[in-house]
Amino acid sequence: MNYNFDWNVVANAFPAMMQGLGLTLQITVITIVISMILAVPLAVGRMSKIEVIRWAAQGYIEIFRCTPLLVQLFWIFYALPALTGVTLPGYASAVIALTANLTAFMAETYRSGFQSVPVEQVEAGRMLQLSRFQQLRYIIVPQALRQQLPVILSLNISLFKDTALVSTIAVSDLMFISNTISSQTYRALEVFTLAAGVYFAIAFPISLITSSIERRMQNSSGMGAPAPRRLASRMMPGTRPVVPA
Amino acid sequence: MSHSLSTGLPPVQQQKDNDGTEQKGKKVTALEPTPRLTGNRQVLVEARGLQKAFGPRKILKNVDFEMNKGDITVIIGKSGSGKSTLLRALAGLTDPDEGQILIDGHTVFADQKRTKEWDNIRSEVGMVFQAYTLWPHMNVLDNLVLAPRKVRGAGASESRDRAEAALAEVGMAHHILSKPTQLSGGERQRVAIARALMMKPKLLLCDEITSALDPPVAAEVLDVLRRLKEEDGIAVALVTHDMAFASKAADRVVFFHDGEIAVNATPEAAFDKCDNEDLKKFVDAVRF
Numbered sequence: 001m002n003y004n005f006d007w008n009v010v011a012n013a014f015p016a017m018m019q020g021l022g023l024t025l026q027i028t029v030i031t032i033v034i035s036m037i038l039a040v041p042l043a044v045g046r047m048s049k050i051e052v053i054r055w056a057a058q059g060y061i062e063i064f065r066c067t068p069l070l071v072q073l074f075w076i077f078y079a080l081p082a083l084t085g086v087t088l089p090g091y092a093s094a095v096i097a098l099t100a101n102l103t104a105f106m107a108e109t110y111r112s113g114f115q116s117v118p119v120e121q122v123e124a125g126r127m128l129q130l131s132r133f134q135q136l137r138y139i140i141v142p143q144a145l146r147q148q149l150p151v152i153l154s155l156n157i158s159l160f161k162d163t164a165l166v167s168t169i170a171v172s173d174l175m176f177i178s179n180t181i182s183s184q185t186y187r188a189l190e191v192f193t194l195a196a197g198v199y200f201a202i203a204f205p206i207s208l209i210t211s212s213i214e215r216r217m218q219n220s221s222g223m224g225a226p227a228p229r230r231l232a233s234r235m236m237p238g239t240r241p242v243v244p245a
Numbered sequence: 246m247s248h249s250l251s252t253g254l255p256p257v258q259q260q261k262d263n264d265g266t267e268q269k270g271k272k273v274t275a276l277e278p279t280p281r282l283t284g285n286r287q288v289l290v291e292a293r294g295l296q297k298a299f300g301p302r303k304i305l306k307n308v309d310f311e312m313n314k315g316d317i318t319v320i321i322g323k324s325g326s327g328k329s330t331l332l333r334a335l336a337g338l339t340d341p342d343e344g345q346i347l348i349d350g351h352t353v354f355a356d357q358k359r360t361k362e363w364d365n366i367r368s369e370v371g372m373v374f375q376a377y378t379l380w381p382h383m384n385v386l387d388n389l390v391l392a393p394r395k396v397r398g399a400g401a402s403e404s405r406d407r408a409e410a411a412l413a414e415v416g417m418a419h420h421i422l423s424k425p426t427q428l429s430g431g432e433r434q435r436v437a438i439a440r441a442l443m444m445k446p447k448l449l450l451c452d453e454i455t456s457a458l459d460p461p462v463a464a465e466v467l468d469v470l471r472r473l474k475e476e477d478g479i480a481v482a483l484v485t486h487d488m489a490f491a492s493k494a495a496d497r498v499v500f501f502h503d504g505e506i507a508v509n510a511t512p513e514a515a516f517d518k519c520d521n522e523d524l525k526k527f528v529d530a531v532r533f
Contacts, residue, residue, distance in 0.1 A: 123338055124378040124437075128392035128444060129368060138391055142382050 009187040010194050013178075020177030021198055027091075027173065028160045031098040036152075038099070039106035044136070046111050057107070064104035070165050073097040077169045094166035102159050109151045113144030150217070153210040157203050164199075174198060289314040289448060289480050290335060295344035297330050304330045305341065306504040312497070314447070315478040317470065319491040319512075322501030323527065328484045331501075332450045335482065336372045337363060349447065371441030375453040377433040379425035379440070385412070386421050389440050396444075411439040414477075415469045431462035435469055442473070449473065451483040463487060467494065486531050492516055500524045 045057035064072065077093040080086070088096070117140050125135040145152070167176035178195040182188045290312040297305040305327045312318050320328045333339035335346065337359065346354040348370065353363040379388050389411060390404035399407070412418045415435040425433055434454050441449060451470065455463035467490045473479045474494075485491065491498055491512055498515040500508035502523045508515055516528060 118376060118378070120374045120376045120378045121380060124372075124374060124380075124440075125392075126338065127336060127370070127372045128440070129396045130392060134395050138395070139380055143380070146382060 003189065005190060006187055007190060009181070009185045010190045013181040013185070013191060013194070016177050016181065017174060017194065017198065020172060020174035021202075023171070024160070024163050024173040024175075025202075027094055027098065027163050027166065027171075028156075030095055031102055031159060031163075032156050034095075034099045035102040035106050038103045039110050040141075042103060042107035043110035043114060046107060047114065061104045061107055064101050065108070069097070069101050069162055070168065072101055073165055073169060076100075090166070090169045090171040093169060094163075094171045098159060098163065098166070102155065105155055106152070109148050109155065110144060113148035114140050116147050117143045147217075150210050150214045153206060153213070157206050157210070160203055160206075161199060287314045288312070289316075289349055290482075291345075291347040292331070292335065293345045295331065295334060295341045295346070297327075297334065297339065297341045303504055305334070305344075308344070308504070308506055310499070310506065310509075312448070312480055312482060315474060315480055316496040317474050317481045317483065317494055318497045318499060319495040320482060320484045320499045320501065321486065321488075321491065321527065321531075326501040327504045328501050329452050332372070332452050332482060332484060335448070336370055336450050337367055338372075368444050369447040370450065371444060371446035371448070372450040372452070373434065373437045373441055373454050375456055377425065377430065377437065379428075379433055379436055381425050383425075384421075385417070385423050385425070385428075385436050388425070388436065389443050392440075393443050407443060408439075411442045412436070414442065414473070415439045416465075429462070430458050431465055434458065434466045438466070438469055438473075442479075447480060449479050449481045451481060451485075453484050453486075455485060455487060464490070470494070488516070488528060488531055500527065502527075 042057055042060065045053045046061065048054045048057070073094065076097045077088065077090065080088065080093075121139055121143075122135055125139050130138065163173055164175035166173055167179060170176065174195060178191050182191040185191065288311055290310065292308060292310040295305045295308040295310070296303070304325070308327065308331060310331060320331070322328050330339060334341050334354070335348075337353070340357070340359065341354065342357065344354070345352065348366050351362040351366050352360050353366055354360065379385075380391075383391070386405065386408055389408035390399075390401075393399040393404045393407060394401070409418060409421065412421055415438050417432060417435050417439060420428060420432060420436070425436070428436065437454070438449070438451075449470070455466050458466065464487075467483075467485075467487060470481050470483065471494045474481055483490075483495075493512075495512050498508070498510060498512050499506055500515065500521070500523070508519060508521050508524050510519065515524065519525070
């Protein structure tokens with residue numbers, strides 16, 4: 001390999017890339033918060049006894065689950081204005097597309113969590129005259145969220161990485177800034193290595209936390225190896241759980 | 246005198262012979278006198294002509310059922326014979342296809358739907374399930390006070406006092422801050438009973454609550470039910486395979502066979518003097 005690294009480019013580009021990271025994180029947080037809220041009624045609708053509501057919820061979920069996120073992003077940014085006559089700025093289009101997409105996945109996660117709560121626990125609530133909302137609020141949702149927390153965190157990590165797609169509609173996120181600097185300096189290797197490092201530095205700790213939660217849940221449910229004492233060991237991903245015979 | 250007359254029911258297709266044994270079709274076996282149902286005790290539950298089918302399978306076939314206030318009624322029978330479905334119908338968790346249910350003189354189910362009276366009376370019916378249904382994300386205290394606080398609007402200290410009393414009643418006061426996962430099977434079931442008691446029920450429905458417990462632990466749980474009856478006058482309908490409990494503590498034994506009540510008698514009559522072959526086979530199979 002005959003390549004001369006120029007890390008000065010990276011040092012010069014770093015402040016601009018951090019600005020891009022700020023926008024990436026902003027889009028990520030806004031999308032996650034809105035999706036986590038909207039996914040609750042969607043998941044409830046998906047389990048509704050009323051067929052029309054159930055099919056509508058299912059239809060929404062399948063549309064966003066079975067089409068590429070990039071297509072959804074382009075559709076909202078380029079196709080929607082043709083349909084409605086309203087042009088949305090790139091930032092708003094990005095948030096709408098990512099939220100619509102994550103809501104579909106989050107709703108399915110919630111639904112499987114809701115359905116993992118034993119029906120007898122819900123019936124016990126009914127027998128104590130808790131309303132349907134109270135059953136959801138106090139019995140189903142807390143358990144479902146706890147049960148599905150690793151999946152929810154994984155979805156959020158995926159979303160954080162997927163925000164890189166918004167660079168294609170000129171939203172100046174970390175990826176867009178990196179691409180611009182790379183084009184200007186012809187130093188793709190350094191710039192994109194730094195970009196990858198920044199994405200990794202944010203996502204990896206969350207991944208470790210996810211692993212830790214999974215291990216704790218396995219231990220608390222009586223499955224898996226006993227929790228190691230050291231923090232680093234406790235968070236180590238990929239540790240093979242030992243299921244007692 | 247038929248109890249149904251005093252509760253406003255239409256004339257019932259049921260007769261009682263001279264010794265007080267209920268006769269319904271060919272299934273009921275002639276038994277010795279059963280004074281508990283025909284004495285001065287008031288009827289708490291009356292179900293008439295209950296029918297329920299799941300798909301093509303009929304689970305309840307025109308079932309008539311009666312329970313007195315403060316009685317322990319043990320319901321026995323093979324799996325799928327309709328015991329749990331009857332309990333669920335009384336609890337309001339399953340609606341029968343046909344029939345009528347009265348609780349404490351109030352019609353709570355008629356014309357294939359729950360009546361408005363059910364909303365007023367349902368708090369008097371508690372249920373404990375086979376599976377441990379304590380909410381695992383809450384401690385014992387929170388399990389007990391959730392319904393009184395959120396449904397009845399009771400205050401924190403009042404709810405806690407009532408929870409302490411209910412736990413003391415089932416011998417679990419020292420576990421008030423424990424998590425359900427820290428309790429044994431028998432302890433969880435006792436807490437589940439205490440939780441049902443928080444709503445001050447007149448009728449406690451227990452669906453195979455001891456089936457997953459060791460016999461000594463099961464005996465402790467059943468002893469709690471006996472105390473509830475004796476000290477608080479709570480009527481208990483219990484689906485169980487514990488024949489020792491049924492023979493010692495039950496006021497009535499109801500044997501379900503193929504969706505119908507085949508025997509409804511005192512424990513002595515049901516176990517010692519009954520000539521119903523299905524019941525004999527069932528009891529032999531359970532005992533040995």
